[in-house]
Amino acid sequence: MRILLIHPQHEIQRFGAGVYKKHLRYAPTTMPTLAALVPTSLAAHVRVIDEMVEAVDTSLQADLVGFTAITSAAPHAYELARAFKSNGATTVMGGVHATLMTDEALRHVDAVVRGYAEVSWPRLLDDFAHGRMQRIYEPDGTEVQTLVTPAREHIRKRDYVLSSTVEMSRGCNKRCDFCVTHRLHESYVTKDIDKVIAEIRALPGKLVAFLDPNLIGNIAYAREFFTALAPLKKWWVGCVSIDLLNHEGLLDLMVSSGAKGFLIGFESLNQEALNAVNKGFSHPQDYAYAIRTFHERGVMVQGSFVLGFDTDDKGVFERTVDFIVDNKIDLPQFTAYTPFPGTPLYDRLQQEGRILSTDWSRYNGHDIVFQPKQMSVAELNQGLRYVWQRTYSIPNIFRRLWGAPYWVKPAALLSNLNFRRFMQRVHA
Ligand code: SF4
Structure with missing residues (x-):
């Protein structure tokens, strides 16, 4: 399975188009954390792109593309989701905007992960691998015990x-x-x-x-x-x-x-x-x-x-x-x-x-x-x-x-x- 995890950014922060230079950037850990949560049993190839430092190539081939976005980056995330869907990928979104505006997000992506992803994201991946992915994944309250270390590679x-x-x-x-x-x-x-x-x-x-x-x-x-x-x-x-x-x-x-x-x-x-x-x-x-x-x-x-x-x-x-x-x-x-x-x-x-x-x-x-x-x-x-x-x-x-x-x-x-x-x- 090929999994692409994208952290889309608002234009102001976006690599190549934005105004920030290297000196203002701390590395976010959201997507490396999701990468760490991919079950090894899936033998998946995972790639992470943070648009703050790397442009997104929408011709990349992936089976599943995951996004996390704050509100100001959500329209751009939807645009990227459309492009990857037209290439045959399944798309998933999490983060604050998709959690607060789940119905809206579901008009643009195939599934939404709400709130903490520690338990629901691996469950979604397993469902996807077995052809039974649902539209919404909710936290189940046990995430606190399973907070993991990000895959910093x-x-x-x-x-x-x-x-x-x-x-x-x-x-x-x-x-x-x-x-x-x-x-x-x-x-x-x-x-x-x-x-x-x-x-x-x-x-x-x-x-x-x-x-x-x-x-x-x-x-x-x-x-x-x-x-x-x-x-x-x-x-x-x-x-x-x-x-x-x-x-x-x-x-x-x-x-x-x-x-x-x-x-x-x-x-x-x-x-x-x-x-x-x-x-x-x-x-x-x-x-x-x-x-x-x-x-x-x-x-x-x-x-x-x-x-x-x-x-x-x-x-x-x-x-x-x-x-x-x-x-x-x-x-x-x-x-x-x-x-x-x-x-x-x-x-x-x-x-x-x-x-x-x-x-x-x-x-x-x-x-x-x-x-x-x-x-x-x-x-x-x-x-x-x-x-x-x-x-x-x-x-x-x-x-x-x-x-x-x-x-x-x-x-x-x-x-x-x-x-x-x-x-x-x-x-x-
Ligand atoms: S809710 Fe917490 S994180 Fe948010 S502005 Fe207030 S003190 Fe800061």
Whole structure:
């Protein structure tokens, strides 16, 4: 059996057409994980293509082609599925969009794998081999025990700035209304600590990136995990929620285990906005202290902000830029509030008549797809461009990085120049 596993990308990130260069890419592990789950009894030939680093050749011959796609890449995944189907392949799709929009996905592919694939994907392959493949495969609740190590031989290591990527958990224990993580994985689950530590020990190089949406979704597990990680003397970067500082000693434990960079969803400087989107655990009055504390411990801060919340007025852009520059966030990033289809947020905005586009490729965080409450679409668009341009002006890059821990400066400068290039291409 010939199995082709494709990770389609939105045009912005696509190899050959996109704006990213190697320096911004961490290797994703979704498809290498699915490759590891192919039963050896099938004696299958498996090939993985991540469109971030390799163009997809639709004339490739395969019996089964699997896709995973976020919403903005879904239309392109459907286009690829059509091309492979016309060559006689059977097509399957999983990932967040197919899970949330299963009926739609089934109009374009032969089968959908919803949620976790650890148990259902091997079952689908077995069914396919025996000519009885069904249309929908659901997780059965036992996946947590079977989280596997990705087949890393399928990662084209030279094409990523960092190919030593790993995950210790799935999902998130929070429920922010604009986020699809908890829609794809309803509960926060963790992998066996010894297994993940062994996986990390085997990774080449000093620096490791965790791909988890939230490394501290289970505090007791996190404490045990980072205690076990420390003796490896690796450096690592990963996503944490801002309530990290509420847990005594946890930051120091993470730092002693090699923490060098946190990606944090600050989202807004307005508590009312955060409360309204179910992110009330985040307190803007604590942000400056948190950033200073991370910097003092040598941890770089990549901060993400969402613009266009219902409580955002036209002054939000300037306030956000001033805060970021004054508090020296090393690598800020911005997205427009985006109501992903299949979520309660989408349903609410649809009921209010505020959904302006159902072209999913525009649900990429940079296009405005809904009617904002306190400004026009053009004003939100201009505001998004303004925050990118101002925070990534050369003087402001240097103002922000002046506060960065010594070791971080070269890495942060390189990342800033790449983000600046991205901003110039996407928000020109
Ligand atoms: S904390 Fe982050 S990953 Fe978790 S639900 Fe909120 S936005 Fe999503």
